[in-house]
Amino acid sequence: MNRTPDRAVYPRVKPRNVLGNSQKIAPYVFVLPFILSFIVFFAYPLISAIIMSFQSILPGEVKFIGLANYRHLWNEDFGTALVNSSRYTFWTLLLLIPVPMILAILLNSKKMMFTNFFRSTLFIPALTSVVVAGVIFRLIFGELDGALMNSILHLFGVPSQRWLYSSHLSMLALLVLAGWRWIGINILYFLSALQGIPGELYEAAEIDGASPFKRFAKITIPLLKPITIYVMTISIYGGYAMFTESYMLWAGKPSPQNIGLTIVGYIYQQGFQYFNLGFGSAIGVALLGVTLAVSLVQLTVTGMFKKED
Amino acid sequence: MQTKVKEKFSLSSLFMLILFSVLAVLMLFPLFALFLASLKPATELFRYGLNVRLDFDIMSLHNYRSIFSGKGGAEHYFVWYKNSVLITVIFTLISLLLSSMVGYGLAMYRFKGRGLIFTLVLVVMMIPVEIILLPLYKLTVGLKLINTIWGIILPFAVAPMPIFFFRQFALGLPKDFMDAGRIDGCTEYGIFFRIMVPLMAPAFGSITILQAMNSWNNFLWPLIVLRTTEQFTLPIGLASFVSPLGSNYEALIAGAVLAILPILLLFLFFQRYFIEGLTVGGVKG
Numbered sequence: 083m084n085r086t087p088d089r090a091v092y093p094r095v096k097p098r099n100v101l102g103n104s105q106k107i108a109p110y111v112f113v114l115p116f117i118l119s120f121i122v123f124f125a126y127p128l129i130s131a132i133i134m135s136f137q138s139i140l141p142g143e144v145k146f147i148g149l150a151n152y153r154h155l156w157n158e159d160f161g162t163a164l165v166n167s168s169r170y171t172f173w174t175l176l177l178l179i180p181v182p183m184i185l186a187i188l189l190n191s192k193k194m195m196f197t198n199f200f201r202s203t204l205f206i207p208a209l210t211s212v213v214v215a216g217v218i219f220r221l222i223f224g225e226l227d228g229a230l231m232n233s234i235l236h237l238f239g240v241p242s243q244r245w246l247y248s249s250h251l252s253m254l255a256l257l258v259l260a261g262w263r264w265i266g267i268n269i270l271y272f273l274s275a276l277q278g279i280p281g282e283l284y285e286a287a288e289i290d291g292a293s294p295f296k297r298f299a300k301i302t303i304p305l306l307k308p309i310t311i312y313v314m315t316i317s318i319y320g321g322y323a324m325f326t327e328s329y330m331l332w333a334g335k336p337s338p339q340n341i342g343l344t345i346v347g348y349i350y351q352q353g354f355q356y357f358n359l360g361f362g363s364a365i366g367v368a369l370l371g372v373t374l375a376v377s378l379v380q381l382t383v384t385g386m387f388k389k390e391d
Numbered sequence: 392m393q394t395k396v397k398e399k400f401s402l403s404s405l406f407m408l409i410l411f412s413v414l415a416v417l418m419l420f421p422l423f424a425l426f427l428a429s430l431k432p433a434t435e436l437f438r439y440g441l442n443v444r445l446d447f448d449i450m451s452l453h454n455y456r457s458i459f460s461g462k463g464g465a466e467h468y469f470v471w472y473k474n475s476v477l478i479t480v481i482f483t484l485i486s487l488l489l490s491s492m493v494g495y496g497l498a499m500y501r502f503k504g505r506g507l508i509f510t511l512v513l514v515v516m517m518i519p520v521e522i523i524l525l526p527l528y529k530l531t532v533g534l535k536l537i538n539t540i541w542g543i544i545l546p547f548a549v550a551p552m553p554i555f556f557f558r559q560f561a562l563g564l565p566k567d568f569m570d571a572g573r574i575d576g577c578t579e580y581g582i583f584f585r586i587m588v589p590l591m592a593p594a595f596g597s598i599t600i601l602q603a604m605n606s607w608n609n610f611l612w613p614l615i616v617l618r619t620t621e622q623f624t625l626p627i628g629l630a631s632f633v634s635p636l637g638s639n640y641e642a643l644i645a646g647a648v649l650a651i652l653p654i655l656l657l658f659l660f661f662q663r664y665f666i667e668g669l670t671v672g673g674v675k676g
Contacts, residue, residue, distance in 0.1 A: 105500065108579035112496025113508055115489040119549035123527065124515055130526035189411070193404040196411075202662055203415040206422070208669060209654045211608030213626040214647045217633065218421045221428070221441035229440030230424070262421065270670045323519040326610045333633045346521045346611070353525045354615060366522040373519060 171321025186272035216330020494557025600668030
C-alpha cells in the first residue's frame with residue numbers, strides 16, 4: 083500500500099502529455115499486444131490451416147484440390163491415430179479424475195497429518211519435462227529382464243514382456259507416465275476447491291442431523307463440480323493433443339504397427355517428415371472438429387450450459 | 392496445521408499416513424532411479440535396465456565429468472543449457488509484461504469491444520495449438536524466424552492463460568486507486584506500472600513459474616523451429632541423444648538429472664508460487 087501516492091506530500095500536477103493518455107484510448111493500448119498476437123499468430127494461421135487443407139502444397143506449386151485431403155483422411159493410419167488418441171484420452175479421464183479427487187479429499191480431511199508435505203511431494207513429478215519423464219519410463223518399461231516393470235512381473239511369476247511392442251501394454255505405459263506427471267497437479271486443483279468450501283456449511287448440516295456420508299454427497303460432491311468440469315476439459319484437450327510422450331517412449335521412430343501414433347504425431351509425421359503440408363493441415367482441422375465435438379458432448383452432459391443461464 | 396495435530400490420533404489417520412507414504416515413495420522412485428542410473432556406466436543400464444541396485448564399486452561421477460568436459464557426444468550440452476536459460480528468461484519477461492497489461496486492461500476499463508476481446512482470449516484457450524502447427528510453421532519460415540530464439544518466443548509470448556489469470560486477479564484490485572492516481576497526475580500507464588503492478592505481485596509470482604516451466608520444458612514447437620544443433624534447447628538436445636540409431640545413455644541420463652536440478656531447487660524455495668502457478672487455470676470465475 084505504501085506505493086499509493088500521498089496527496090499531502092506531492093502537489094497536484096497536471097497529467098503529463100503522454101501519447102494516448104486518456105481513459106478512452108489507454109484500454110486499447112493495454113489490450114493491443116493480445117489483438118496483434120491474436121491476428122498474426124492465431125487467426126491468420128487458423129484461416130491458413132483451413133485454406134491449406136484444400137490444397138496440395140509442393141515447393142513452388144500450390145493448387146486447390148477440393149476435398150481430396152479430407153477424403154484421404156479415410157485411411158488406416160488416421161483411423162489408428164484417432165483411436166489411439168481417443169483411447170488415451172478416455173483412460174486418462176478415468177484415471178486422472180477420480181483418483182486425485184479421492185486423494186485430495188483424504189488429504190483435506192481433519193484426520194490427515196502432514197497435508198502440505200504430501201501435497202508437495204506428490205507434486206514433484208510435475209516439475210519434470212515430458213522428455214525427461216519419457217526417458218525414465220522408456221527405461222522402466224524396457225524389454226530387458228532387468229528392467230523395472232519386468233522385474234516386478236517376475237515377483238509374481240510372470241515372464242518378461244516387450245511392453246512397447248503391444249498395443250495394450252504400451253497404452254498402460256503411457257497411462258503410468260501420465261498418471262505419474264499429472265496426479266499431483268490434479269490433486270492441487272481438487273484440494274484448492276475443497277479448501278474453498280466454507281466449514282460452516284458442514285457445521286450447519288451436522289446440526290441439522292446430516293450423516294457424514296450425506297454431508298459428503300450433498301455438500302462436497304456438488305461443490306466440486308465446477309473444478310471437476312475444468313479438470314475434465316483440460317484432460318480432454320491434453321489427451322487429444324498428446325505427442326511428446328509417445329515420441330519419447332519410441333525414441334522418435336515410428337512405433338510398431340503404429341501402436342503409439344497419435345493425431346498430433348500424425349500431423350508431425352505428415353507435415354514435417356513427409357512435407358505433406360496440405361494433408362497435415364486437414365488432419366489439424368479434423369483434430370479441431372474432434373476436440374470441439376468431444377467438449378460439446380462433455381459440457382452438455384455435465385450441464386455446464388444449463389448452469390450458465 | 393496446529394489444530395490438526397491436536398486432533399486425536401486415530402486408526403484412520405494411521406491408515407492414511409501409510410497410504411500417502413507409499414504413494415510418495417512411488418512418485419519419487421522414478422526420479423531416484425534416474426539419479427542412481429546417472430552414477431553408473433551405461434553398460435549397467437543395458438544389462439539390467441533402470442534399477443535401484445546400490446553398487447558402490449561401479450558408481451562414480453564419470454557421466455557428469457564427461458558432460459562437463461564436453462566428451463562422449465555431449466559437446467553441445469551447455470550450449471543447449473544456455474539456450475534454454477536465455478529463452479526461458481526472455482520468454483517469461485515478455486510474457487509477464489504483455490499478459491499483465493492485457494489482463495489489467497480487460498479488468499479495469501469499460502470500453503467498446505471488451506467483451507469480444509475477452510471471448511477471443513477464451514477461444515484461444517479452448518483451441519489446441521497443435522491444430523495450427525503447420526501454418527504457424529509456414530508463417531515462421533516467412534518471417535525468417537526459423538532456427539532463432541524469436542521464432543520460439545514470439546508466437547506464444549501473449550498466451551491466453553496468463554491473461555485470464557491476470558484479469559481475474561486485477562478484478563480484485565481497488566478501482567479507487569486509479570482515481571487517486573489520476574488526481575495526483577499519474578498517467579494511465581503510470582497508474583498501471585507504479586500502483587497496480589506492485590499490487591499484483593502475487594499474480595506475477597505465479598505466472599513467472601507457470602511460464603518459466605512451460606518454456607523450460609517446451610518440446611513440440613522448438614522441435615519444429617530449431618534446425619541446427621547449436622540452437623537446440625535442453626529438451627530437444629536431450630531427445631537427440633535418444634535416437635533410433637542407438638542412444639547415448641551416459642550423457643542422456645546425467646543430462647536429464649542436470650535439467651531437472653534447477654527446477655527442483657527453485658521448487659524447494661518457492662513452493663507456494665509453483666503450486667499456484669501450475670494450477671493457474673483453476674481460479675474461480
